[in-house]
Amino acid sequence: MDRFTRNYSIAVLLLVVGLLSWWFLASWNPRVADLNRILEADAELASYPYTFRVVALDEGVATLSSPRDFDHPAYRFLPLITPELAGKPQDHPDMVAAQERLIHHQRRAQALIIQQPDVDEIRWAFDRRWYTEKGFPLP
Structure with missing residues (x-):
């Protein structure tokens, strides 16, 4: 390898390492891990098949994970964690009870x-x- 190629490779490597370090430090928030430990320590939440997590905390706004949204309603999620x-149908008493447990x-x-x-x-x-x-495909 000639001198220019070696120096160019080193410069590119340093740039990539620098960018990755900056990205990691900018996105790392130890408070998110603390909040997730609070959720994990709750016995009632720990007994539920889905694990709610804090995925971000920014200026007092905590973003929590959810297995449902407008495009992916609860009645599609619930049979995945409760095969029976x-x-x-969505209005079946067992499905309604499962939705109420999810909401709770x-x-x-x-x-x-x-x-x-905070x-x-x-x-x-x-x-x-x-x-x-x-391993569940999303539509």
Whole structure:
């Protein structure tokens, strides 16, 4: 390798390492890990098949993961965690009860995080990662 190629390669490598370091430091927030430990320590949330997580905290706004949103309603998610609900209509009593359990756990996660002194607001973000990790294709 000639001198120019070696020096060019070193410069590019340093630039890439610098950019990756900057990105990591800019996105790293130890408080998010603290908030997730609060959620993990709650016995009621720990017993639910979906794990609610704080994915970001920015200027008092905590973003929590959710297995549902407008495009991915609860009645599509619930049979994935409770197979006996598969094929039941949305208004079936078992499906309604499962939706109420999901709402209860989602509100519990929200309450635990909103009571933290540095959290003023909660936002919800659809958790694509969960579906991908579990091997469930999204439409």
